Amino acid sequence: MHYFLEMFRNPTVLLGYGILLYTFIMVLLRQKAEVKGHKVLYRIALFLPLAAVLVHCCFFWLPGHRFVHKIVPDGDSFRAVRWPLNLKLYPHLYAAALLPLILLLPLRKKLLRVLISCVLCIALGYCALFQQFDLFMYSKLHNYTRLSWSEGFRRTVADMRKEYVLGDWKQIDYDLLLETYLPQVRAAEQANDPAAFGALLSDFTYRFYDQHVTVNMNGDDSRGTKDLLAGNDYGLTLFTLTDGETIAVLVSEDGDAYANGIRNGTVITAWDGVPVREAAASVACIYPNYRMQFAVRENEDIYRPLFLSGKGGDTVRVTYLDEDGAEQTVSLSSSGSARLRLSMAITDLKHDWLDTENFGTKMISDTCGYLRIIDEEYQKIPDYIAYLRKGYYPRLTNDINQKLEQLKAQGMETLVIDLRNNNGGLHVIGGAVCSLFTEEKRFLMYGGQRSGNTFRGIIRYDFFPDGRWKDLPVVVLVNQATMSAGDSTALFLGQNENVTLMGITASSGVTQSIGGICYLSGSFSVRYPVYPILGEDNLPMIDTDASRENRIPLDHVIPVDKDAALRIFSQESDDETDDYELEYAMQYLQSANP
CATH class of the missing domain: 3.90.226.10 (2-enoyl-CoA Hydratase; Chain A, domain 1)
Structure with missing residues (x-):
């Protein structure tokens, strides 16, 4: 099976399945080792899988280091603890390395030995089943956490050039991407500006127009990046109706827009002197959110006015229709970052607070x-x-x-x-x-x-x-x-x-199926799909090509x-x-x- 052939190029995959096979062989050899007097040697051999995963840990940590936050119970609430990344990624691999030690139990009765062997085989089957998906999900893992941002980014582009499954399908120009973003990454690195680096990674991943190509970041890095990309808060959000009219929504009663006569439902005709539809058409919806890489152009068109709402300087000129239908132009001042307002608007449009039982x-x-x-x-x-x-x-x-x-x-x-x-x-x-x-x-x-x-x-x-x-x-x-x-x-x-x-x-x-991930220094990582899911015509089943035309059209909008x-x-x-x-x-x- 091609997935396994691809996966077995990864040393971690070879180690994982090697441990399972080795443990199964040790179960079969147990009785023979005791009869022929090789009991001590056999017991030493049971520790080899554990030694192998310790070596794996060393090699995992040599090129880089990474902790993630894991939520654990703490009385009536929860708390976050630092957790080694490799334990998060490969729990069943490390669990499988401990299974041979069960054979060290001093069981004298044959029935108990047989029972333990059966239990061990079942546990091996369980680990094999789940380990397959652990290793599949992270089969193309690259750890660049000890490298500079610029070198880590350069290697990430090189990895994606080789591994990203839709590079040719989407006509990705990797040379242009590297030429465009690497100098900016170096500038962010020299300024030691995580928010700028996060914004550049967000912009970079956006250009793949693939919701599986994402940048992930934590805590302050995420907030700073969102502050930078959301723009300025002028006290309103824009949305374009089906009939083409753009209106104000989420207008804050204590904001500058409200004070200047703009209300929820007010028609907006121009933004900073540009007709509002023309202004929105030029906006790229870039935001470090897992579901905000727009493969389908028509979907992004719906979201563009939301992002336009934050575009401008310390002030922005807004033209709207008053209650008499006459155009009024006002200057609105920024009250700070539009991160919270943009996040609220995206959540509202996606109706993303649904928290119900799956199925x-x-x-x-x-x-x-x-x-x-x-x-x-x-x-x-x-x-x-x-x-x-x-x-x-x-x-x-x-x-x-x-x-x-x-x-x-x-x-x-x-x-x-x-x-x-x-x-x-x-x-x-x-x-x-x-x-x-x-x-x-x-x-x-x-x-x-x-x-x-x-x-x-x-x-x-x-x-x-x-x-x-x-x-x-x-x-x-x-x-x-x-x-x-x-x-x-x-x-x-x-x-x-x-x-x-x-x-x-x-x-x-x-x-497409995920599996590629590049960990960079700080809290940053870039993920991308590496395995094809195809239709009957042997082409990507759903994913848009360079045209970004929707391939699953709605029956009813x-x-x-x-x-x-x-x-x-x-x-x-x-x-x-x-x-x-x-x-x-x-x-x-x-x-x-x-």
Whole structure:
């Protein structure tokens, strides 16, 4: 299998599977070692895996060092403790190295020895299953934490040139990126300015237009970077309605905009002397947030006015229509960073405070059911087994069917499946859910291989059709933060005739498999996908190419008029029950199925 061939080029992967094989052999040799008088030598040999992982730790720490913060219980609350990065990345590898020591137990009875050997084999199987995904997730790991920012950045670009799976598909010009950003990184390094470095990494990763290409940072580095990129707070946020009109939202009553006559819903016509639509079109939405790299151009167009709201100097000239429809131009002063205002606006637009049970269900009207999928993870061990079985997951299909049967007993005639802010996971989870809505066995995806600018499908995954709900009218809600396996779930569901794909924005347009990560000094790291997920045509299944054109078009775009915008961006709109998109979906189903 190509994934394993790729992974086995990594010494950590060789070590991990070598330890598992070695331990299994030691289980088989135990009785023979005791009979032939090699007991002492055998016992010494049991410590070799532990010695090997200690050497691994040394080699991990030689090129760099890294701690992460892990949240642990502390009485009635929680606290953060520093935790070695390698223990976070490879817990099952290190656990497997301890397993041979179980064979040191002085068990005289044959039954106990056999029992311990069986338990050890089961533990080995458990570690093998989870270690596979540990090593897969971090199979292309590079530790540059002891290097300068500029040298770490240079090596990161070189690594991505070799490993980033969509470099040719998206026509990435690595030479231009290095020429553009390396001098700026050196300047940030000389100034010892983490916020500037974080902003440059955010700008750099933005240029890949791939939500899987991200910069991660912690604490003060993150806040400083966001302060720099969010711009200035002038007491309002901009949003463009479906009819093309741009209005003010989230207007602060104690701010300069309000004092100058601008209210929520006021039409804005120009920003710093430039027509507002023209000004917004030139804005790049760059922000260190996991779901803010825009693969789909039309999605970024929706967000551009939010980012325009922070563009300007100490003052900005804003032209708006007063109550009589006459244009007024005022000068607004900055009150500081727009970080909190921009973060609030993004959260409002994504409706990102939903905190419900994954695969949770409920009735949201007398006849409309609701299924919420936060990510494509259900039960860890069965999930991984389904992945190894190439998508066959009857347990999950039956569990979801039972939930839907319970809703039907309460009067369900239509269903909303909410994929907004779906983080992704395993694609086969979405396939198992989608199988309930089709009777046709069809292609799900290929796990693929990349060679230069060509792709080849290697491992085929299929739908295993069930079809018990193929006639149920369904709306699937998505947004910009529906990504990765969430994206593929939207694609799979949308292929069924009884399903309408709907949202204010389309889903994110990314679905390749992650595995690349470069750790830089400070709290910074850059992540990127390295393994192809392909469609039946042996091309990337969902990801946009250099055109950034959406490949999962919505069946129905949810319109946003002034009243809807004021609901979405209401200061009190974090009430989960006030959900404009969900209400629109219910009304759509009701009108389409009277």
